[in-house]
Amino acid sequence: MKKYAIIVAGGSGLRMGTALPKQFLPVAGKPVLWHSLNTFLSAWKDLGIILVLPSAHQNTGQAIVNTTSDPTRIRITVGGDTRFHSVKNGLALIHETSIVFVHDAVRCLITTDLIHRCYEKALDKGNAIPAIQPIDTLRIETPAGNQPLDRDKVRIIQTPQTFHSEIIQKAFEQAYDASFTDEASVVEKLGIPIQLTEGESTNIKITRPLDLLLAEKILAANNPS
Structure with a gap:
């Protein structure tokens, strides 16, 4: 089945404390966004990407796109x-039955294994939402103060949130x-019941300066010179 990834890159960088939005900051010598784009491009040769950017950063985004593998x-x-x-x-640009991934651009450590796992489950169940246990x-x-939660019953949600196109396009008509x-x-x-699938602890969202340091370390460990 045809595959599309909608990569959302609308962050402002306020929590990062930088003038440049976090999706454009460098990690391991490349912009955060570049890593996300290239991983999806490498997942399948027939996967198309729709990159959603603020109007003020279209040129910056296009310059990064031009340096990707395809x-x-x-x-x-x-x-x-x-x-x-x-x-x-992004969905308005999809006009054929497909599996649609929606991914945060700043989760630049996404792996093809996770992308494939989400695809297979969405193909079978209609949707697949990666999640990890805290x-x-x-x-x-x-109202009375605070109380403990059973962490065995709590999940931290990640992206790519993955859906059959007919499901997500109908949902976004609301x-x-x-x-x-x-x-x-x-x-x-x-x-529609939500189907969770196992995420990855390294699939972090780049939000704070510390996250950039972690991403550098993880990428270096995964790609030793």
Whole structure:
């Protein structure tokens, strides 16, 4: 089946404390975004990428695209006011039955193994959401104070959130709701059960300066010179 990856790169870099959005910061000598794009390009030769960027950074994004392994498979579109609207803009460019990955551009340590695992489960079950179990003790704030959570029953959600195109395109016909924090929450509102699949502890989201250091170390370990 045809495959598309919608890579959302709308971050502002506020928590990173930099003027340049985090998706454009260098890690291991290349922009964060470059790593994400190249991994998806290497997953399958027939996979197409739709890169969603803020209007102010279209030229920067195109310059990075031009340095990837196959720029011809990447299209750029403009993001919206929210993640929901950005993904919707990306979905508007998909006109055939396919499996659709939606991925945070700043999860630049994504592996082809995880991409393939999500694809196989979405092909079988309609969707696949990578998730990992937390290792820290968790507590939740309540009106009475706070209380512990059973971490064995809690999962940390990652991307690529992966769906059959008919499911995700129908879901994004809904009106925007503030409860839509990710694609799974949009699909779930249709009454479709969400299927979790095992994520990867290294599939971190680059948000703080420390994350860049971790990403450098992980990439160096995976690609020894």
